[in-house]
Each structure stands twice: as C-alpha cells, then as structure tokens.
Amino acid sequence: PDKTRYLHYDNLGSIDTITDGQGNIVERMSYAAFGERRKGDWRVSDPLLPIIPALTNRGFTGHEHIDEMGLIHMNGRVYNPQIGRFLSADPYIQSPYNTQSYNRYSYTINNPLKYTVLLETFLALYWVLFLQ
Numbered sequence: 001p002d003k004t005r006y007l008h009y010d011n012l013g014s015i016d017t018i019t020d021g022q023g024n025i026v027e028r029m030s031y032a033a034f035g036e037r038r039k040g041d042w043r044v045s046d047p048l049l050p051i052i053p054a055l056t057n058r059g060f061t062g063h064e065h066i067d068e069m070g071l072i073h074m075n076g077r078v079y080n081p082q083i084g085r086f087l088s089a090d091p092y093i094q095s096p097y098n099t100q101s102y103n104r105y106s107y108t109i110n111n112p113l114k115y116t117v118l119l120e121t122f123l124a125l126y127w128v129l130f131l132q
Helices: 118-132
Strands: 004-010 015-020 025-030 065-068 071-073 078-080
Touching: none
Parallel strands: none
Antiparallel strands: 004 015, 015 025, 065 071, 071 078
C-alpha cells in the first residue's frame, strides 16, 4: 500500500489537509483563530475528551502540538491556544510604539489571523539590529 502523504497548508502555514499519493483526502485539520483544534463541524474540540491521534503532530502554523496537554510547542516558547497566551514572557518588545507589544505573553500582538510567530520574531530582530 502507498504510504505517501502530502501536507497542504493554509495562509498561516497551518496544516489543513493531508492527502495520499493519489490525491485522496486522508485527514482534514482545522483551527480556531488562536490555534485550538476544531472538529469538522467547526466546533472547538473539548480538551477533556479522548484525543484521536492525527497522522502528524504538526498543525497550527506548522508547529508541534502536545495534544495530551492541550499545548503547542512553538520552538522557543510553549503556547496555550485555549487562552491565546504563551506560558513564558517574550524576551523582546517587538515595537515599542505599539502598546500590544508590551503584553509579553500575547500571541502575535493579539492578531492571529494576520501574523505568525515567525513574523513576530523577525520584527523583534529587525528592531534590535536596525532601529535601536
């Protein structure tokens, strides 16, 4: 049997469809604005219900999901999509002129449909290298 799988991404880099070698849909994935997994009917999954293992542990913005704990490992900080916050503070203030930057636990300055963590990291680096 063909075990080839292809991952298809949305505009934020989240895996939304997995297909096999023939193009048949094997699994669909969906996320609420701040990264909670959604069921096929778009309701947010209840974290207390048993988890159906996905074909990959990657998902929202391509990051590793720790489903047993309801968290997302974002390669530097761990994120809780239920509350839309990181569990540790951001060491950088991306833009001192934007008051949202001073919430050091927020995800993408509270605009998850427009930004990703990668862009947030780039903006912090740009500020440190060129604007200070």
